[in-house]
Amino acid sequence: MRLRFAIILIILFLINCPKAYKPDVESIEVLYLSSLHDDIYRDKPILAGIKELHGFKVGHLKTNPPFLSIIMGRLGFYELLNNTGIDFVVADSLTFWTDNINYFLIPESMGYAIKNHEGIRFAILRKDKDILTIDDEIRISLVKQRSDVLWIIENTLIDISPVKINFFIKDRGLTDTTMTVLSVEPDSSLLFKIKNFKEMLEQILNKKTFLDGKSFKEYILSSTAQDEGVNVILYPQHLFMNGIKQDSVSLREILSNIICEMRFTKKTMDKEQIQNLSTERKYEIWGKVGKNNSVLLPDGFGTYLFDMFYEL
Secondary structure (H helix, E strand, C coil), X not given: CHHHHHHHHHHHHHHHCHHHCCCCCCEEEEEEEEEHHHHCCCCXXXXXXXXXXXXXXXXXXCCCCCHHHHHHHHCCXXXXXXXXXXXEEEECCCCCCCCCCCCEEEECCCCEEEEEECCEEEEEEECCXXXXXXXXXXXXXXXXXXXXXXXXXXXXXXXXXXXXXXXEEECCEEEEEEEEECCCCCCHHHHHHXXXXXXXXXXXXXXXEECCCCCHHHHHHHHHHHHHCCCEEEEECCCECCCCCCCEEEHHHHHHHECCCCXXXXXXXXXXXXXXXXXHHCEEEEECCCCEEEEEEECCCCEECHHHHCCC
């Protein structure tokens, strides 16, 4: 009877004293690779040498133009990352999400992830803005409450050169940080795979499209209208960023001169509806407007414009 009573007391003590437990962790290491797109263009990509190293491996896939990250995903880059040992990837919300990955994706705008490291809850939050909304402030507070150590990746940090960061821990709290240059010795097999991917990406980005004697804007709009079976396209004035005067364009130039990530959907509209919507939202009108029309118009839940005129 006394033994049973003693066991109950011990259990009650353990239940009510979880905060007294202090993990024997003095530091957490983070290997920050910065831009994963830029990394594959290095002679010795950092990605090819981090797999066996200690610490959390973190990088980002924020590309310019944004649709480039989607192109990379469709070519198999996210699956390639499975082989590298990467732990966290900060990715634009437009990025092609896939289930076939073994790392965490952190949304580029105020996204976060929390991972347990020997009893220490380590959080990474990507802060992409200087002026925060109330929801943003609430999110940061929530992450702080759920974690012991919070690392915020701000705009001033996102594109720094690859570094090793040491977060020093005492009594579950952060006491100091140090940063040193990150250099690795690449694995030959991974180096070969990454270089092959880079070469494939370059070949596709340099592939030429002939404009059939039309202007760049007219070629894109007419090709899209023909492929989608519409006679009118409504589009925002900023859709086309620059004029192209050549008789052919590379995919790289297409991505840089049109907002390919904009989404469109098809709808039947009469002439008055088209005019009203164009006036209300300041849309440009392409095509010949009739009494009844099949129209493409911007829609955040629609199909990428890129997929309407380009086959990858």
